[in-house]
Amino acid sequence: MGSNPAMKTPKDAAIAGYGVYIPRYRLPSEEVARIWRGGEEAPLIKKAVAALDEDITTMAVEAARRALKMAEVKELGAIFVGTETKPYAVKPTSTIVAQALAQHKVLASDLEFACKAGTEALQLILALIGSGMIESGLAIGVDTAQGRPGDDLEFTAASAAAAYILSKRDGDSIAVVEGASSYVSDTTDFWRRAGQPYPRHLSRFTGEPAYFHHIQSAVKNLFAEFGYKPSDFKYAVFHQPNPRFPVEVALRLGFNLEQIKPGLLNPYVGNPYAANSLLGLAAVLDEAHVNDLILLCSFGSGAGSDALSIRVLDGVEVKRRKAQNKVMDMLKAAVDIDYATYAKLRGKIVG
Amino acid sequence: MARVIISSVGYTRVGDHWDKSILDLAVEAARKALKPYPNIRPEVIIVGNMFSSQSSKQEHLGALLASALNLTGTPAFKVEAACASGGVAFNVAYSKVRSGEVSSALVVGVEKMRDLDVSEASLALSMAESAEYTQFMGASFLSLNGMLARLYMETYNVSRSELSAFPAIAHTNAATAEHAQFRKAISVEDVSRSPLVSDPLRLLDCAPLGDGAAALLLTSEEFNGDDESMVEVLSSKISTDIFSIYERDDMLRFNATKDAASKAFSEAGISVEDVDVLEVHDAFSVSAALSVEAMGFSKEGEGAKDAARGLYALKGRYPALTFGGLKGRGHPVGATGLYQIAELWLQLKGRGNVNQVEGCRIGVAQNIGGVDTTSVVSVLARR
Amino acid sequence: MAISYWRRRDRYYRLLGNRCTQCNSEYYPPAYLCRRCGSESLVDVEMPTTGQILTYTILREVMSGFEGQQPIVIGIVQLDNGVKVLGQIVDTPLDALKIGCRVRLVFRKIRDESNVGQIYYGYKFTALC
Numbered sequence A: 001m002g003s004n005p006a007m008k009t010p011k012d013a014a015i016a017g018y019g020v021y022i023p024r025y026r027l028p029s030e031e032v033a034r035i036w037r038g039g040e041e042a043p044l045i046k047k048a049v050a051a052l053d054e055d056i057t058t059m060a061v062e063a064a065r066r067a068l069k070m071a072e073v074k075e076l077g078a079i080f081v082g083t084e085t086k087p088y089a090v091k092p093t094s095t096i097v098a099q100a101l102a103q104h105k106v107l108a109s110d111l112e113f114a115c116k117a118g119t120e121a122l123q124l125i126l127a128l129i130g131s132g133m134i135e136s137g138l139a140i141g142v143d144t145a146q147g148r149p150g151d152d153l154e155f156t157a158a159s160a161a162a163a164y165i166l167s168k169r170d171g172d173s174i175a176v177v178e179g180a181s182s183y184v185s186d187t188t189d190f191w192r193r194a195g196q197p198y199p200r201h202l203s204r205f206t207g208e209p210a211y212f213h214h215i216q217s218a219v220k221n222l223f224a225e226f227g228y229k230p231s232d233f234k235y236a237v238f239h240q241p242n243p244r245f246p247v248e249v250a251l252r253l254g255f256n257l258e259q260i261k262p263g264l265l266n267p268y269v270g271n272p273y274a275a276n277s278l279l280g281l282a283a284v285l286d287e288a289h290v291n292d293l294i295l296l297c298s299f300g301s302g303a304g305s306d307a308l309s310i311r312v313l314d315g316v317e318v319k320r321r322k323a324q325n326k327v328m329d330m331l332k333a334a335v336d337i338d339y340a341t342y343a344k345l346r347g348k349i350v351g
Numbered sequence B: 001m002a003r004v005i006i007s008s009v010g011y012t013r014v015g016d017h018w019d020k021s022i023l024d025l026a027v028e029a030a031r032k033a034l035k036p037y038p039n040i041r042p043e044v045i046i047v048g049n050m051f052s053s054q055s056s057k058q059e060h061l062g063a064l065l066a067s068a069l070n071l072t073g074t075p076a077f078k079v080e081a082a083c084a085s086g087g088v089a090f091n092v093a094y095s096k097v098r099s100g101e102v103s104s105a106l107v108v109g110v111e112k113m114r115d116l117d118v119s120e121a122s123l124a125l126s127m128a129e130s131a132e133y134t135q136f137m138g139a140s141f142l143s144l145n146g147m148l149a150r151l152y153m154e155t156y157n158v159s160r161s162e163l164s165a166f167p168a169i170a171h172t173n174a175a176t177a178e179h180a181q182f183r184k185a186i187s188v189e190d191v192s193r194s195p196l197v198s199d200p201l202r203l204l205d206c207a208p209l210g211d212g213a214a215a216l217l218l219t220s221e222e223f224n225g226d227d228e229s230m231v232e233v234l235s236s237k238i239s240t241d242i243f244s245i246y247e248r249d250d251m252l253r254f255n256a257t258k259d260a261a262s263k264a265f266s267e268a269g270i271s272v273e274d275v276d277v278l279e280v281h282d283a284f285s286v287s288a289a290l291s292v293e294a295m296g297f298s299k300e301g302e303g304a305k306d307a308a309r310g311l312y313a314l315k316g317r318y319p320a321l322t323f324g325g326l327k328g329r330g331h332p333v334g335a336t337g338l339y340q341i342a343e344l345w346l347q348l349k350g351r352g353n354v355n356q357v358e359g360c361r362i363g364v365a366q367n368i369g370g371v372d373t374t375s376v377v378s379v380l381a382r383r
Numbered sequence C: 001m002a003i004s005y006w007r008r009r010d011r012y013y014r015l016l017g018n019r020c021t022q023c024n025s026e027y028y029p030p031a032y033l034c035r036r037c038g039s040e041s042l043v044d045v046e047m048p049t050t051g052q053i054l055t056y057t058i059l060r061e062v063m064s065g066f067e068g069q070q071p072i073v074i075g076i077v078q079l080d081n082g083v084k085v086l087g088q089i090v091d092t093p094l095d096a097l098k099i100g101c102r103v104r105l106v107f108r109k110i111r112d113e114s115n116v117g118q119i120y121y122g123y124k125f126t127a128l129c
């Protein structure tokens, strides 16, 4: 694997703005445990729950509007929405986002790769800008993840959106992707068949052969190809399906807790699938300084990981002042709900 | 110009007519109105109705009714202006007789509401408002009046019990009205304690859903050799306002009613003080209050307070809702404007029984569509 | 519904009203003729996204098509340009609602035809109080 040439990320394409949307409601995992486990001790998570009238489209639009405002970009050339919880099986969400943003001269598509469709969207936009096909583009990772009632997934499967505007690099750019390495294999650890409302998974198998193998492979390749070592990075953001995995994988790869803590949102948000690692990146960008290096590594079941090294640029301070909602603000605005409210909001009560 | 006389009236009781179709109801009311004058063949038939297409999947009510009454050949058509459909149908019939175009007209208001369940009826009623910008957002007609009630109470410091006065008056009168949907008195406290439906409006602030039909035979003077006193239509005026309340500068002004009333009173040669009996559009407690204010019976912000002071009770200065109004008699939408006229006819003829307003000579009916988007004000007199 | 919605999607998605080119009066819903000066010359313009609650109600029985959403809060909001707009107010505890509350525009589902038909999106408001 290491003998393959490294991905050549364009140096003249950069993050010009980002925006996140985390719905207001939180379901504490104790509530799931109360209903399904007889109150057994639960992981300390509060997962973000979208309101009755929210779906990936509404959250994508909210996040995209914030990103656009920060980026101050007028025209987009492409919009990619990475998600696995499309409300329409056939009919793009990206066109609804385009209409809401009044952007029509765009290449638009929805991408699906379980939890890693967001970082894919980001890389595709980078490539389009780098190739000169477009000047600016929008990448969104968004999901309203659902776990079958009573399943382990129900503790964490959450809702959120993260949007990134990428553009030709200039003095106001926030960050640039220095290097990228992706790694995939046919590993069916988690899946959802067409027409089914809830995913299935192979429980413990989602760990070692799936999450750990793919993340470790992608990150090790990235290090080998670009000569990085863990201490080069101020921050590291790993896909975080639960509070344990990202800590474990970070330690295995030689990172320390200080590096991952700022981007570790799982205890406060849960796992919003395609928005997961991009949300962590946004939290890091909310506090990063010029020249900081950030490792971002997603994981999507099925399976694969995208590892990206991201360098913070001069524009970060100025642009941050234009940001409407920091990740921390959205975490603070949270309101806890009980299981009954959650069931109503997420359509689990069918009248 | 011909003088226009209301020769006779006919109506069904308002309520749940499970066994009667929209045509059954219209025919029943029409035949009662036609019965006293078997020799009069109306020269035009006008039907007031709002949503037969929704409730009965039936349009073309004019010809449908004409045919059922064996009156084929007679021009017949439906008039629609939301909840003001009945009042506007009356206005059209009145104008035709008044102008001399016809010397007799049958006007029938009818609505079949109970074939719809509550959420469907709510949707049908919301068609009085903008489909694109009000209904689309989930704002039912009830919710608009809920917002209006909150603004009214806040702006004029109106208390809950003051707001409850009109419904209480309506039910007091409905208790002894044979054709009323709810022949049951309720207290101000009953209204104030009823379940919230669209805050601050409570269930008993709102007119019920009910089926019904009312009909009038209008004639020019020469037909009426009756030895009883005649009921003449002195005027009937329609006005309209900016369509949605949120598009208006002042949401608490019923401009259409104000305009229609001022024109109708002026043409009839009367002033507010001349009015002996009053039928206002009390679809909601708040709409009754804003209506009496717009017509000048109460000062701005004083409508509900005046009702609480007794001004609009049967024995008050301006007896209103004398057979229960929309709240107590019922509000079969397209028929409502004609029930109001029929009730004034009963009063002016002295046939009000226990609900009689003694010695009344001048009656006023006000019927609105939407939140006072269309308003019809008519003035009747005993001759 | 699907087509009448499509026709107005820019209105619903972006609160796109219009402005009189003669006297600068702004309208939402867009006016056909300027109500202030009678001008026929109006151009589309996005409305501001913040304002305050003028009045509101909590509707406990919803219309056909909105089943399962009750109770819904409906308000009339005065935007910062003075234009009044009707819309739902979401994500706000019922006991926190007040006349005068600041609100911000949000993008939400208005109706969802039971997993089979179309989803209708549009603006709502969320209270900042």
Ligand SMILES: [Zn+2]
Residues within 6 Å of the ligand: C020, C021, C022, C023, C024, C025, C034, C035, C036, C037, C038, C039
């Ligand atoms: Zn103008």
